[in-house]
Structures are given as C-alpha cells and as structure tokens.
Amino acid sequence: MSVGKDYIVSKVLNNNVILAIDYKTRQELILIGKGIGFGKKEGKMTNLQNKDIEKSFIVYDEKTKKEYFQLISQMDGNVMGVSEEIIAIAEKHLGQLNSHIHIALTDHIGFAIDRIKIGLEMNNPFLFEIRALYPEEFQIGLLAAEIIRDRLDAKISESEVGFIALHFHSARQNKKVTETVKDTRFLKEIIDLIQNELSVSIDNRDLMYTRLINHLRVTINRLEEKKYIENPLLSNIKQQFKESYRISQKIGEYIREKKHINVTEEELGYLSLHIERIKETSKIISKRVTESYQA
Known part of the structure; x- marks a missing residue:
C-alpha cells in the first residue's frame, strides 16, 4: 500500500512540478512527478502518494529561498517547471548538484528563450572545449535542448547546449559558472x-x-x-x-x-x-x- 502525505500547494509551475508546503513539517519543497500539478489549485491542500513524487528538494537556505521566490515572481511557470525537470534528470545521471543551480540554470534557460524569441543568437567561443572536457554534462545539455524544444517550442542551439553544460559542471564541482568559464x-x-x-x-x-x-x-x-x-x-x-x-x-x-x-x-x-x-x-x-x- 502506497503512503500519502498532505501538502499545501503554493504554486503550480506546470503539470509535472509544483511548489508546495509539507502540511506536517511546514517545509517548503519543490515536488516533481508526472502529472502531479494537473488540476491543482494554489492555496489548496492536496494528498500525494509517495510513488507519484519522482523527485523533491527543500528550498534550502534563506538567501537561496529569497532568490528562488524572486525568480518565481518574474518568470513563466512553465519555464521554471521544465527547468526543474531538467535538473532532476541531470541529478539522476551526474549525482547531487549544488542547490544554486535551481536559480542559475533556470534563469539562464529563461533568458535563452527570450533571446530566441527576438532572434538574438549567442555565440559560445568554448563550444568544442566544453564538449571535450565535460562530455557527460554536454549530453545532458542535448537532452535538455530536446525537452525545451518539445515542451516550450523553443529551439536551443548547440552554443546554448554548451552553456547549459557549463552550469551542470559548475554545480557538480560546487563552483561558480564564471570559474568554470575561466x-x-x-x-x-x-x-x-x-x-x-x-x-x-x-x-x-x-x-x-x-x-x-x-x-x-x-x-x-x-x-x-x-x-x-x-x-x-x-x-x-x-x-x-x-x-x-x-x-x-x-x-x-x-x-x-x-x-x-x-x-x-x-x-x-x-x-x-x-x-x-x-x-x-x-x-x-x-x-x-x-x-x-x-x-
């Protein structure tokens, strides 16, 4: 028998990702699972079975939490939801990533999509080096590009895949992206x-x-x-x-x-x-x- 828990839905990012509060512990969490956001209402309580939650993470320290909620107020929930799904996939393959990637990568993807909409292509001078140095991260970046294309109708270039790979590598090494670029x-x-x-x-x-x-x-x-x-x-x-x-x-x-x-x-x-x-x-x-x- 599957065990369920009660959550208060803070925000529905997309059909697969919600920001919620654990009713018992009062912890704020991002919950990821196929269809868990469908039909959910913000401010309402919902019971979710453990088997339905593929990934969850706590909105960590106060600084990260503040930045994350600022991002939520400024960004399309679908972009945030897709970004969280991509991060969850990355952690399955690369292991635990620094929590700041939830802000840094999401912000980057949102900005990349905005650039695509106005036809502004960003060149990546280190594309070949990134592909050679960080092959695992680059492969996840290619997968991220497919997800973004299918879910957000935005075609991410290979240069952008390289930048996404840099974010993964930086989070994997607990470094700032600027350090990895350097x-x-x-x-x-x-x-x-x-x-x-x-x-x-x-x-x-x-x-x-x-x-x-x-x-x-x-x-x-x-x-x-x-x-x-x-x-x-x-x-x-x-x-x-x-x-x-x-x-x-x-x-x-x-x-x-x-x-x-x-x-x-x-x-x-x-x-x-x-x-x-x-x-x-x-x-x-x-x-x-x-x-x-x-x-």
Whole structure:
C-alpha cells in the first residue's frame, strides 16, 4: 500500500512540478512527478502518494529561498517547471548538484528563450572545449535542448547546449559558472600557445584535440591537489624530443605564471609526448597534401 502525505500547494509551475508546503513539517519543497500539478489549485491542500513524487528538494537556505521566490515572481511557470525537470534528470545521471543551480540554470534557460524569441543568437567561443572536457554534462545539455524544444517550442542551439553544460559542471564541482568559464578559457589559451609554437592548427573535432585538452585538465587538477607522478621515460623524452620538451617548458612557465603552481619535469615530459604526436601528425598531413597537389 502506497503512503500519502498532505501538502499545501503554493504554486503550480506546470503539470509535472509544483511548489508546495509539507502540511506536517511546514517545509517548503519543490515536488516533481508526472502529472502531479494537473488540476491543482494554489492555496489548496492536496494528498500525494509517495510513488507519484519522482523527485523533491527543500528550498534550502534563506538567501537561496529569497532568490528562488524572486525568480518565481518574474518568470513563466512553465519555464521554471521544465527547468526543474531538467535538473532532476541531470541529478539522476551526474549525482547531487549544488542547490544554486535551481536559480542559475533556470534563469539562464529563461533568458535563452527570450533571446530566441527576438532572434538574438549567442555565440559560445568554448563550444568544442566544453564538449571535450565535460562530455557527460554536454549530453545532458542535448537532452535538455530536446525537452525545451518539445515542451516550450523553443529551439536551443548547440552554443546554448554548451552553456547549459557549463552550469551542470559548475554545480557538480560546487563552483561558480564564471570559474568554470575561466578554467575552460585557460586550457584553450594553452592549446593556442602550442599551436603557435608548432605553427599548426589542430582540428578541435579531432580525437587528438580531445586527448590533449583532457590531459591538460587532469595535469592541472593533479598539481593543484599536490599529487605528483613519476615519469620513467623522462631522460629519453628530453633527448629524443628536444623541441617538444622546450615547448612543454614554455607551457609550464605559463601555467606557473597564471595558476601559481609548479609544473614538475615529470609532467612536462608527458606533455611533451602529446606535443610530439601533434607535430608528427601535422607533418604526415602536410606531406599528404603536398603529394596530392603534385599528383
């Protein structure tokens, strides 16, 4: 037998999401479940079975609560309801997210839809980096775009999917979105530096690009956490790949200058291997292009 609880409906956001007060504990909650908002009246009591509530969360601290209620007063309830459904799906796949995402992502989605209505497209300069660095979050972003299209009749661009993915990653890491953007920009700057040193252009859709940017992210995270690794190939790398090691040293200096962390020789050695692969691959591609012109 399913157990039910009494709630006072504060606001119906859409057919699947309501803001309610637990009649017994007096806690304010967001309740999510298929059809639980249908036919509900604000200010009225309703009994909901536990099996009908797929997800619930408490409207946390006073600051978050105040911001959330300001958002409710300003935004279309359907947008808020869809945003909550998207967040619930994200938490199923990504785990518990920082509670501020209920404000930050909802606000972003609402603003994105407003921009779409007036034909204003927002470019995302870090789209390829976001896709490579945060693949799980990006996949949820694509799912969010489908839900928004189907439920709110708004077509979200891939650039917007990237921004949504940033919100998920930030909430997952308990960071501000601005910090995540800063980290992503920094990694892109390092890759630009490598491209300039080698006088090559790496296709950002290529697996090599994905491997490099993820290697850089893991390396910096490891160094920030003061976790150090050994590199038994270091002496050979220094001798055989001198140019690549020189470039990796330059990258190490850049990281030290911007992040105030020391990049060990062992890490520089592993980075040199990635740089060497890029250098050799670009030579092969260049040779093929030359031969095709000569043929």
